[in-house]
Amino acid sequence: MSQQFKYVVRMFGQDIDGTMKLPYGLAMVKGIGYNTARAIIRNLGFDPHLRLGELSDSDLKKIEEQLESKVIKGLPVWMYNRRKDYESGNDLHLVTSDLIFYARNDIEKEKKIKSWRGVRHSLGLKVRGQRTRTTGRSGYTIGVTRKRVAQPTSSSSTQKSG
Template structure:
């Protein structure tokens, strides 16, 4: 199995898709990296030559990916919380921080809740019993 920057990449998929398994690399960046490395995006990961893997590794070392990227994001959020900014407070309260409405929706951020509201009489009787 091909391993780059600490991530096992699927060998059966094309290399441009395989690179997206690395946190911080999407399809667009994957294609840019392959152009810089001079590797065909149509090659399967298992078909890469050792020199191709080495050139990909060298280029990937210039990007902030995986653990370093996760650490930077976590530190940025901690800084926002520490300075008491509006965005930091929203992160602390577990609410959306980019202006979305929360009267309805925001379920992903706020978590699963039980439905509260009007019930039919027969349903209310079943719950009470």
């Protein structure tokens, strides 16, 4: 082996354990799952059984460049994590801070147009149709609240009949 094994690999601003196999190491990056990582590795021609620390700096650079372009060549469109972007209309695959930024913008846009999902987001309630009667409680609401039963007044029984 001409190069030294790297026990910590820096990719996309985060440290990844170099002893992990390549697809699992790539899946540690936000926005890349195991299947997407396998597809990227297959496109670039790497062995999926290699450890992440065994890759050279140029190989890591190839992986980063492919993901930074937001379009992964050879990857089917249905595997992208952002289909038909609102602004550009293109299919994109976002990672790390880009993914968080776009998701936050989508939520803010829905709040602004006051869609059902936007209203639910702004109220801090469940958005995807889940039940809210017993779950999703936050704050002081704990347990079941019952209506108070009115005490019967005994005004008619205390009166003397005359």
